[in-house]
Amino acid sequence: MRGEDILDEAIAFARPLLESLAMQSSPHLAKHINDALSMPFHRGLPRVEARKFIDFYEEEESHNETLLKFAKLDYNRVQLLHKQELGVVSRWWKELDLAKGLPYVRDRIAEGFFQSAGVQFEPDFALSRILLTKCIQILALVDDTYDSYGTLQELQCFTDALERGNSDQLPADYLKILYKAVLDFFEELGDDEGNEGRSYCINYTKERWFYDLHLPPFNEYMHNALISSCFSLLPPVVFLGVEKLAGVKEFKWLETNPKLVEASKFFGRLLNDMVARKDEEKEGHCLAGNCYMKEYGVSKEKAMEELRMMCDNAWKDMNEESMRPTAVPMPLITSIVNLARMMEVVFQYDDGYTIASSLKDHVTLMFVEPIPED
Numbered sequence: 001m002r003g004e005d006i007l008d009e010a011i012a013f014a015r016p017l018l019e020s021l022a023m024q025s026s027p028h029l030a031k032h033i034n035d036a037l038s039m040p041f042h043r044g045l046p047r048v049e050a051r052k053f054i055d056f057y058e059e060e061e062s063h064n065e066t067l068l069k070f071a072k073l074d075y076n077r078v079q080l081l082h083k084q085e086l087g088v089v090s091r092w093w094k095e096l097d098l099a100k101g102l103p104y105v106r107d108r109i110a111e112g113f114f115q116s117a118g119v120q121f122e123p124d125f126a127l128s129r130i131l132l133t134k135c136i137q138i139l140a141l142v143d144d145t146y147d148s149y150g151t152l153q154e155l156q157c158f159t160d161a162l163e164r165g166n167s168d169q170l171p172a173d174y175l176k177i178l179y180k181a182v183l184d185f186f187e188e189l190g191d192d193e194g195n196e197g198r199s200y201c202i203n204y205t206k207e208r209w210f211y212d213l214h215l216p217p218f219n220e221y222m223h224n225a226l227i228s229s230c231f232s233l234l235p236p237v238v239f240l241g242v243e244k245l246a247g248v249k250e251f252k253w254l255e256t257n258p259k260l261v262e263a264s265k266f267f268g269r270l271l272n273d274m275v276a277r278k279d280e281e282k283e284g285h286c287l288a289g290n291c292y293m294k295e296y297g298v299s300k301e302k303a304m305e306e307l308r309m310m311c312d313n314a315w316k317d318m319n320e321e322s323m324r325p326t327a328v329p330m331p332l333i334t335s336i337v338n339l340a341r342m343m344e345v346v347f348q349y350d351d352g353y354t355i356a357s358s359l360k361d362h363v364t365l366m367f368v369e370p371i372p373e374d
Contacts, residue, residue, distance in 0.1 A: 001320040002313065028059045039348065043315065045118040045341050050075060051365050069373070076370040081123055083367055086113050089133045098141070101177040104149050105141060111346075111353050112136040114363050118342040119238060120335050128241025128335075131189065135237045138185045140353070145178060189240055231265040231339075238335050245329045253328050260321035264336050267314040268343040270307050275347045315340070 015037065022033040041049055054071050057063050086109075093109045116132040146155055158175050161167050167179045235254055239246035254261065273288040292303040318337055326333065345352070345362070352358035 002316045004316075028056070032056050039345070043341060043344050045338070045345050047078075047117060047121045047366055048345060048362055051371070054371060072371045072373050076373070078121065078123060079367065079370055081126070082113075082117055082121070082129075085117075085126055085129055086110065086367055089113055089130055092134065093137060096181060098177065098181060101174055102141065102145075104144050106144065106354070108140065108353055108356060109133070109137065110363050110367070111356060111359050112140075114359055114366060115342050115346060115353075117366065118345065119234075119338045120242075120331075122331075125242055125331075127243075128238055131241045132234065132237050134185055134188070135233065138182055139233065141178060141181065145175075150175070189237070231268045234339055235261055235264075235336060238339070239332065242331065242335075245332055250328055250332060253326075258321070260318055260333065260336055263314045263317035263321065264340045267311055267318070267340045270311055270314070271343050271347040272351075274304060274307055275350050 018033055018037060022030040022037075025033065035052060050071075054068070054075060057071075058068055089112075090109050093107075098105050099107070113129065113133045115136060116129040119132060120128050145158070150158065154171055154175060157169060157171055158179065161170050161175075161179055162182065165183075167176050170176050170179060236251065239250060239254065270288055289300060289303045289307060292298070292306060293300060296303075298306075318340060322333055322337055346359065350358055
């Protein structure tokens with residue numbers, strides 16, 4: 001948490017010692033240490049960390065065979081369930097067949113489901129995973145349309161059409177296809193009970209600074225980015241999938257934008273911008289780092305250092321808020337934290353959603369390769 005300076009000092013003290021220890025240890029222990037230094041257990045996705053620890057624990061001479069056997073059985077049985085759900089969303093995506101009308105569409109259904117399973121992996125939350133995966137795919141389509149494909153005039157017409165609920169005046173066929181995909185998804189959300197918070201679901205405002213080639217002050221950018229980015233849409237969709245836990249009271253809490261939710265969105269937005277592709281910068285996209293560099297007159301390296309510090313502070317806020325007493329069920333609180341963990345894994349080195357190879361190993365371990373039980 002913020003203000004715990006002694007823990008910050010402990011981290012700074014321990015890191016070089018652990019790095020030195022890793023170089024002197026066996027490959028088995030060295031990998032475990034380096035994994036923890038690269039991605040602290042608390043900030044990693046529970047399923048990813050579970051798989052890594054089971055593999056590590058099995059090589060420990062003092063491991064308990066019974067405990068290890070049950071851990072493997074549990075992991076593999078949940079993996080089978082996730083495979084079935086991945087099949088469901090894959091068929092949905094194939095049936096949409098959007099590639100014919102939207103040539104820029106990205107086929108990232110496995111990566112999208114990986115993110116959803118990272119947020120809520122428990123068997124009871126299958127609906128949440130399916131809805132969130134669909135949401136991520138539709139958001140990627142809308143995001144790519146606004147960022148890289150549509151003209152400003154076309155996008156203004158598309159935004160107006162969404163607000164009016166009428167696509168008659170859309171100027172291009174591809175926009176009509178996208179419009180139908182968006183509305184079909186929101187209609188599916190509306191078919192489920194517990195959807196009192198679905199007004200959240202159309203909360204997408206285009207950042208027009210890209211078209212104006214205008215770099216706003218950093219704080220102004222972040223305020224607009226948090227409102228208009230997809231991160232504002234993910235928590236309510238997650239809540240819609242767990243109707244037994246999330247009712248009107250929980251959506252009212254979400255509507256107040258509590259500090260936990262704000263910190264999670266802030267963290268995800270910054271990470272996304274920090275690993276932005278070079279082509280996005282060349283095309284003039286408005287990114288947090290560029291805004292910070294211009295406002296404070298610092299180098300890119302210094303701006304990235306400051307943004308990383310802001311990310312660490314966001315984690316401290318999430319830690320504090322997670323321990324604060326609240327009437328909101330703990331699984332919902334955990335899902336907000338897991339959204340941040342998911343962003344940490346996906347954007348650890350680059351844009352893992354766009355560069356599919358970045359998540360290939362994670363996807364394989366979570367959905368393809370079971371843990372050998374013999």
